[in-house]
Amino acid sequence: MRKKITVIGAGHVGEITAFKIAEKELGDVVLLDVVEDMPIGKGLDMREGGPVGQYDSAIMGTNSYEDTANSDIVVITAGKPRTPGMSRDELLDANVQIVKPVTEEVVKHSPNAMLLVVTNPLDAMAYLAYKVSGFPKNRVFGMAGILDTTRFRAFISMELNVSVENIQALVLGGHGDTMVPIARYTTVAGIPLTHFLGQDKIDAIVERTRKGGGEIVKYLKTGSAYYAPSLAVAEMVESIVKDKKKILPCAAYLEGEYGIKDLYFGVPIKLGAGGVEEIIEIDLTDEEKEMLKSSETAVRTVVDLIKL
Ligand code: TXD
Numbered sequence: 001m002r003k004k005i006t007v008i009g010a011g012h013v014g015e016i017t018a019f020k021i022a023e024k025e026l027g028d029v030v031l032l033d034v035v036e037d038m039p040i041g042k043g044l045d046m047r048e049g050g051p052v053g054q055y056d057s058a059i060m061g062t063n064s065y066e067d068t069a070n071s072d073i074v075v076i077t078a079g080k081p082r083t084p085g086m087s088r089d090e091l092l093d094a095n096v097q098i099v100k101p102v103t104e105e106v107v108k109h110s111p112n113a114m115l116l117v118v119t120n121p122l123d124a125m126a127y128l129a130y131k132v133s134g135f136p137k138n139r140v141f142g143m144a145g146i147l148d149t150t151r152f153r154a155f156i157s158m159e160l161n162v163s164v165e166n167i168q169a170l171v172l173g174g175h176g177d178t179m180v181p182i183a184r185y186t187t188v189a190g191i192p193l194t195h196f197l198g199q200d201k202i203d204a205i206v207e208r209t210r211k212g213g214g215e216i217v218k219y220l221k222t223g224s225a226y227y228a229p230s231l232a233v234a235e236m237v238e239s240i241v242k243d244k245k246k247i248l249p250c251a252a253y254l255e256g257e258y259g260i261k262d263l264y265f266g267v268p269i270k271l272g273a274g275g276v277e278e279i280i281e282i283d284l285t286d287e288e289k290e291m292l293k294s295s296e297t298a299v300r301t302v303v304d305l306i307k308l
Contacts, residue, residue, distance in 0.1 A: 002057075003027030003241050006071040006110070008102050009078030010039035010061060012223060013118055016230035017075055019046055022057040024234060026241045030068050031061045033078070039063065071110040073240060075233055076129065078102050079119035081224040082217050088120040088176055089302045096306055099125050103132040114275050116236060117142040117251070118229065122175040123299045124306060126251045126264040131308050137253040138275040144175030145249025145266040146232035147225075151212040152181050155205045160196055162188060170282075171209065171249055173266050173295030180291045181206045185282065236271060243273035252276050260296055263303065 005026065007018045010033035018031045029046075033039040043061025050056060060067065068074070079095040082088060099119050106113065115133060117126040117140070126142035133140060148171040157164040166189040173180040183202045186193040193202060208215070216225040239246040252269050254260040257279045270278040284292065 003072045004030065004070060005237060005241075006030040006032060006068040006074045006106075006113075008032050008068075008074060008076045008106070009119070010035070010042055011077065012081070012226035013229050013233070014075075014077040015042050016226055017077065017118075017233045018043075018059065020230055020234035021237055022046055022050075022059045023053060023055050024238060025055050025057050026234070026237050027072070028058040029060075030071065031059065032063065032065070032068060033061075034063065036063060065105045065109045068106070069109045071106075071113045073116060073237060074106045074110055074113045075116045075118060075237070076102055076106070076125075077118040077233075079125070082120070082213070083223070084218050084221055086217070088122070088213070089124075091120050092124060092302060092305060095119050095121070095125060096128060099128055100132055103129045107133050107135070113139070114240060115140045116233065118233060120175070120224075121302050123251050123264045123266070124302045127253075127303050128306055128308070130253055130264065137255075138277070140253065141236075141269070141271075141276050142175075142251030142264060143229070143233050143236055144251055145171055145268075146235055147229050148175065148179050148181070148209060148212070148266070149249055150228055150232060152186070152205065152209040155208055155212075156186070156188070156193065156197075159201065159205065160188065170268060171266065172268075173292055174299035175251065175266065176295070176298055177210050177214075178291070178295040178298045179210055179266065180288065180295055181209050182282075182284075182288060184285070184288070239271040240273060240275065245270050245272040245277065247271075247280060250276070252279055254279070257281055258292065263296065263300060265296065265299060 039061030046059040130140040153167040169186040268280040
């Protein structure tokens with residue numbers, strides 16, 4: 001039986017996510033948006049690409065939640081993106097008004113689904129979806145860390161002129177400018193990053209990673225990044241559908257791990273058929289712990305503004 005995967009929001013991230021999922025044949029895809037007819041056109045276009053793109057996934061676009069019934073995975077991308085000069089946190093009020101009713105509809109139609117939240121401010125929206133859905137914590141998680149990590153990896157590969165595939169890295173913390181790229185756990189073909197780069201260079205790459213989202217918004221002017229984010233979501237969906245049990249940095253609900261309680265926060269998790277199957281706690285230096293603490297404070301300040 002093929003999996004049924006729904007993507008809510010057929011904007012930039014939603015449409016490319018749906019397309020990648022279909023192309024990789026991870027399941028049949030339903031793409032939903034509030035804009036009348038638009039997702040139907042996009043879905044049809046993707047379906048018609050099947051013969052030449054060599055994928056058999058059935059893709060459909062819709063304006064109705066009836067078509068999403070009994071989905072195995074629901075990806076929530078509905079919401080406003082940033083524009084230049086804006087922080088992710090400034091999207092809170094507008095996106096609470098979107099993600100809350102979307103989650104309620106999803107729960108009504110797909111009570112057993114996994115919820116993969118993408119809308120910003122990410123950690124706060126994952127928390128909202130968790131609380132509103134009433135789903136167990138293993139079935140609600142957010143995408144951010146893979147995106148932040150792929151940016152960090154890309155910058156390192158650009159600097160060293162080596163394959164992106166050689167670079168293993170980890171970015172922890174909230175999805176904001178306080179995120180914590182852990183250079184100490186970053187390797188190039190298993191060799192510590194410090195063998196290749198001095199501290200100044202590493203610091204500059206860490207800083208560019210933290211501001212990576214904003215750098216793209218500045219160029220796009222009318223919205224935020226979508227290619228790398230969509231690929232990151234597709235990697236998560238693949239790990240669940242194929243039960244790959246990949247260890248990936250994702251926003252997960254913490255109940256004491258890393259000394260943090262009742263918060264969605266970016267940590268390494270094992271992602272498989274059971275959703276969040278394990279949260280991996282790694283040893284951190286005092287300096288890293290301090291950076292994580294200020295990231296926690298930044299996320300908690302935003303979450304506290306949500307009126308559930
Ligand atoms: O790392 C991450 N988590 C992120 C998050 C990386 C990239 C983008 N990130 C956030 O995803 C971004 O800040 C936004 O909050 C969302 C979606 O970004 P996208 O770039 O796809 O925005 P678009 O192109 O404006 O698309 C949003 C779509 C648009 O088609 C709206 O009509 C639709 O969302 N929308 C809705 N769909 C369904 N239901 C409701 N209520 C709804 N409201 C708006």
